[in-house]
Amino acid sequence: MSEADAEAAEPTPGKTEVWIEKYRPERLDEIKGHENIVPRLQRYIEQDDLPHLMFAGPAGTGKTTAAQSIAREVYDDDWRENFLELNASDQRGIDVVRDRIKDFARSSFGGYDHRIIFLDEADALTSDAQSALRRTMEQFSNNTRFILSCNYSSQIIDPIQSRCAVFRFTELSEDAIEAQIREIAEIEGITVTDDGIDALVYAADGDMRKAINALQAAAVMGETVDEETVFAITSTARPEEVEAMVDHAIDGDFTAARAALEDLLMERGLAGGDVIDQLHRSAWEFDIPEQATVRLLERLGEVDYRITEGANERLQLEAMLASLALENE
Template sequence: MTVEQPWVEKYRPREIGDVASQGEVVKTLESALSSGNLPHLLFYGPPGTGKTTCALAIVRQLFGADLLRARVLELNASDERGIAVVRNKIKSFAAISVGASPAGRSVPPYKVIILDEADAMTTDAQAALRRTMETYSRVTRFIIICNYVSRIIEPLASRCAKFRFKPLHGTVIDDRINHICQVEGVQLGPDALCTLSRVAGGDMRRAITTLQSAVRLGGSPVRPQTLMDVAGVVPDAAARGLLHTCRESDFAGVQSAVADLIHEGYPAQEVLAEVQGAVLVDPGIDDVRKARVLERLALADKALIDGADEFLQLLAVASLTQRVILGQA
């Protein structure tokens, strides 16, 4: 039985030059690859912008498929984030000397360790990693990948060449999606491409995964509503309805509206993003009061990232919004 490969892996760029819309990063990395003198690297930026793809392309071009197992260690630091992993797994691999290059090939005399989602590592683990980087830099290079560079300790970040990956906007995602649709024989319905671009939010991986899921669910041509259902996008009407409730109802009504949103299964951060958009364009709220609501939205978003309860955070935002609209805050 043939198992179909996920499109996000099937269409992942294999060479560094094929990575979309990261021109400055690609140009600099290609120069480093041509010389074979690779420094420690730190890739940071939003999800789905090509960080891991670039790292895998680098080691593939450096060593070839036959040496990947011997020369490359790939770890997801969000799963293995403690100091024990650094002391055991990483240090053990980093200390091993490299073998001779295959006959007829010029291969750099070092190994590469890829640490994905390194911003999930504890501070102690990062400090231990810094020491390991210093000790074994002659035979081992590190590629550190994270979403939030502020969560990487400065002694570690300062030892790396830093590259920022930008969100993918404009025609970049559209061109890639059109290419995939052409190869896979998929048709896009009216406004489907625009909807997919909005749903992706600059995340190429999310765009491709959503497209494949929508094709499996609704077939071809792909309709905008199918894309929104698959992606779990909060409808614009939901955010406008919450603002209307804040304006016209009492606290009990607001609490009920928030509970309904949670019961519908919408992610709280998605709801906050839609509420932000609705507040910004609401003509009945002046700029000063909008600023108060947006400040509370930011606090709620940070709390959700740290693991706070979704219902309580949404209720706190809705309650403040109600008081701001009514002139009570």
């Protein structure tokens, strides 16, 4: 390969990097949207009194980022040697707790009072593994701190919860996501229109990771990121399109409602679960009577349960629209 070819083969800086990692905050004070959580974590570090922690909340809200930021602030450049990250959804058996965690907890530390073990998706651990983890937390509490991350704290056994300071991460606010998007766009030299920002915030639904991924994907399509590009990239329907489908059903026009659903599922490529999520998110924003909104939510609950149990998505959604239309004939 010639020198010119070698240069051409090299990736362009900034273009091949994954932005969710490139722009992941490294310090607690860089984390956006959790003004009630960050100061409390900083206080633990300042007082050198870090307890076992549990971070509970939806995906993409900063739980892993917070754990890594704590490690960076406690250990500085040595954080990787003193921070063990395990994903319980991949390694959920009791052997992981008995072997990898114990081996790490027993190893030498190099001058620090304790090491940190971060167990991501801890709610995927089996009951036996959680019981073993509880005993391990007791055995090594003098030199090891555990940070557990989960989507549902109710899936964690009470003996573990009682040993942790629990922090509940909520979905990020629209302002926090917008601020991060604008900051990244400015650094990367991307032009994002106001309606493009609104579309990214809507598609993210409180998930910062989803917003940054969508921005990177949309940026590849052209120099300007607008509403049309974002909705196409994220396979998300515009709120007004979903509302129009519901309006047709409530007006008793099942044929038009079914055609709108067909467009979303077949032409736009949305999954049935995506349609349900968008309907649920936007239900109270629709310009429809309150009683109709209540009926819509009732039907959504039934459809979501049936789809979860294995029913046909399209059939269930059409049945929901039909029931709304029949009530308004």
